[in-house]
Amino acid sequence: MEKTIEIRWHGRGGQGTVTAAKVLADACLSGGRHVQAFPEYGPERAGAPLRAYNRVSDHIIRMYCPVLHPNVICIADATLIDGINVTEGARDDSIFVVNTSHDPKEIREKLNAKPGQKIFTVDATTIALECIGRALPNAPMLGAVSRATGIVSMDVLLENVEKSFGKKFSRKIIDGNLEATKRGYEEVKEG
Amino acid sequence: MGKIVAVTGNEAVAESLRQVNPDVCAAYPITPATDLMQRFSSFISDGKVDTEMVLVESEHSAMSACIGAAAAGGRVATATSSQGLALMWEMLFIAAGDRLPIIMPVVNRALSAPLNIHGDHSDTMGARDSGWIQLYSETAQEAYDNAIQAFRIGEHPDIRLPVMVCMDGFIVSHSIERVEYLEDSEVKNFVGEYRQVNPLLDIDHPKSYGPLILTDLYHEYKRAQHEVMTKVKNVVLEVASDFEKLSGRKYGLFETYRLEDAEIAIVILSSAAGTTKDVVDRYRDKGIKAGLLKPRMFRPFPYEDVAAALRHLKAIAVLDRADSFGGYGPLFSEICGAVMSMDTKPPMINRIYGLGGRDYMPDQAEKVFDELIGIAETGKVGAIKEYIGLRE
Numbered sequence: 001m002e003k004t005i006e007i008r009w010h011g012r013g014g015q016g017t018v019t020a021a022k023v024l025a026d027a028c029l030s031g032g033r034h035v036q037a038f039p040e041y042g043p044e045r046a047g048a049p050l051r052a053y054n055r056v057s058d059h060i061i062r063m064y065c066p067v068l069h070p071n072v073i074c075i076a077d078a079t080l081i082d083g084i085n086v087t088e089g090a091r092d093d094s095i096f097v098v099n100t101s102h103d104p105k106e107i108r109e110k111l112n113a114k115p116g117q118k119i120f121t122v123d124a125t126t127i128a129l130e131c132i133g134r135a136l137p138n139a140p141m142l143g144a145v146s147r148a149t150g151i152v153s154m155d156v157l158l159e160n161v162e163k164s165f166g167k168k169f170s171r172k173i174i175d176g177n178l179e180a181t182k183r184g185y186e187e188v189k190e191g
Numbered sequence: 192m193g194k195i196v197a198v199t200g201n202e203a204v205a206e207s208l209r210q211v212n213p214d215v216c217a218a219y220p221i222t223p224a225t226d227l228m229q230r231f232s233s234f235i236s237d238g239k240v241d242t243e244m245v246l247v248e249s250e251h252s253a254m255s256a257c258i259g260a261a262a263a264g265g266r267v268a269t270a271t272s273s274q275g276l277a278l279m280w281e282m283l284f285i286a287a288g289d290r291l292p293i294i295m296p297v298v299n300r301a302l303s304a305p306l307n308i309h310g311d312h313s314d315t316m317g318a319r320d321s322g323w324i325q326l327y328s329e330t331a332q333e334a335y336d337n338a339i340q341a342f343r344i345g346e347h348p349d350i351r352l353p354v355m356v357c358m359d360g361f362i363v364s365h366s367i368e369r370v371e372y373l374e375d376s377e378v379k380n381f382v383g384e385y386r387q388v389n390p391l392l393d394i395d396h397p398k399s400y401g402p403l404i405l406t407d408l409y410h411e412y413k414r415a416q417h418e419v420m421t422k423v424k425n426v427v428l429e430v431a432s433d434f435e436k437l438s439g440r441k442y443g444l445f446e447t448y449r450l451e452d453a454e455i456a457i458v459i460l461s462s463a464a465g466t467t468k469d470v471v472d473r474y475r476d477k478g479i480k481a482g483l484l485k486p487r488m489f490r491p492f493p494y495e496d497v498a499a500a501l502r503h504l505k506a507i508a509v510l511d512r513a514d515s516f517g518g519y520g521p522l523f524s525e526i527c528g529a530v531m532s533m534d535t536k537p538p539m540i541n542r543i544y545g546l547g548g549r550d551y552m553p554d555q556a557e558k559v560f561d562e563l564i565g566i567a568e569t570g571k572v573g574a575i576k577e578y579i580g581l582r583e
Binding site: 021022025026028029032033034035036037038039041061062063064065066068 | 195196197309359361362363365366367368369462463465466468469548550551552553
């Protein structure tokens with residue numbers, strides 16, 4: 001592992017992408033690590049493309065600027081692949097985690113990914129609809145990211161999903177998100 | 192030890208205010224104010240502090256109410272940002288002139304026009320001559336630590352001056368990072384009980400604040416205000432020393448990074464200093480003696496100490512996230528003031544960066560260091576003031 005892991009999230013306003021970055025930061029605090037989570041602030045509109053970032057490191061993080069060369073790229077909405085350059089600044093060994101019902105091989109082709117780049121897919125929207133009843137893919141995406149990167153264990157992640165959603169939502173919604181996170185972890189596919 | 196959390200700069204500073212538990216807080220909650228005060232007012236609603244919240248009709252009134260409450264004898268805090276600070280401007284001078292230790296976190300954001308609420312230092316730089324002490328913070332941790340120390344500094348019996356605790360808008364205020372909180376009891380003991388020296392509510396000993404002083408004594412009054420400022424440095428260092436014993440975290444008038452044996456250096460405030468430190472390391476790895484100086488206390492400005500730290504350099508770049516149109520950037524002007532006392536003055540350049548939240552990327556610092564290498568070799572400076580990070 002690199003000494004600092006940098007993550008870029010692509011999502012649309014209202015999908016919970018910024019919340020996902022926040023929950024991941026919280027979860028990665030474990031083991032005395034340093035973390036950052038920050039969105040790119042612009043006019044905030046539901047449905048508009050947005051980016052958010054994480055940095056996770058064993059050392060103090062001093063860099064205060066957007067991530068240019070992410071180790072991990074999380075795409076919470078696959079329709080963004082057509083509209084924006086989600087591979088911008090990617091490393092030769094970057095990991096992509098994509099919310100889609102399509103096969104990882106198709107996505108690899110679509111992204112024109114390099115051989116060293118790893119492609120993971122998860123049907124996070126379907127999982128979310130089944131577990132929460134709403135198309136909020138952030139919880140299954142977090143589960144998939146945990147599996148694809150090993151950046152944080154499932155136990156710690158679930159603890160933080162519970163803590164984060166527990167502040168605002170009913171038991172039913174919290175349980176739905178925990179289930180969705182687990183399913184994201186279990187159902188993610190590599191190809 | 193307190194707990195370690197992942198929070199925004201605003202959450203961290205709101206937490207420091209909860210732990211200090213001031214008597215009165217007046218605020219006007221509207222953009223470009225931030226969620227800092229919203230979070231603190233939740234503590235009030237939830238009964239977690241005893242603070243009396245005065246909701247007023249403008250930022251001008253917020254500062255006015257703080258002045259009244261501080262003169263009455265209370266420990267007073269508020270927070271603001273951007274246009275809000277600009278609207279307070281008239282009252283800032285009254286808070287300082289009346290020697291009222293109001294503690295005010297300021298989320299540094301740009302000023303209109305054009306409308307922009309992103310991070311730069313235009314707001315607090317515009318207030319630099321108001322008589323307030325100003326501390327700048329690189330990280331959420333520093334903003335939290337500075338806010339706690341600000342109470343001890345401003346309320347010190349020898350000082351009794353208001354303090355602005357500055358952090359970068361969005362970059363620190365709205366971004367989540369790791370912060371170590373102190374225990375509530377530790378903060379409570381550290382800031383101690385506050386006793387106003389001249390409380391208006393002490394009706395057995397009537398006083399007046401802000402009387403008319405004309406040509407007879409105004410000049411002397413203002414000189415006295417400057418005299419007080421000369422004592423701030425020692426208090427800031429004393430408080431920092433006590434804070435280090437408590438937290439293990441060291442603070443000074445400024446921070447230096449690999450500066451002792453440096454030949455070229457960047458002087459820069461707040462969050463951009465962090466990014467620059469990583470670039471300093473890259474240049475050191477290439478065998479280039481690069482360094483950094485990050486002022487923490489901007490008012491009063493520690494000219495002599497800064498001069499001593501910069502004396503050995505072959506070239507200096509001062510980077511400003513605020514502008515003086517038709518003049519040099521405010522930090523550059525101060526560094527010129529510091530360098531003036533040196534027998535041999537190093538060549539200096541002023542680079543304006545990051546206005547209105549334009550990202551300050553590592554390549555901008557690299558270009559500045561590359562330019563400094565050339566200046567150090569030849570002693571020749573091209574344009575003194577230029578803008579970096581412009582779109583081509």
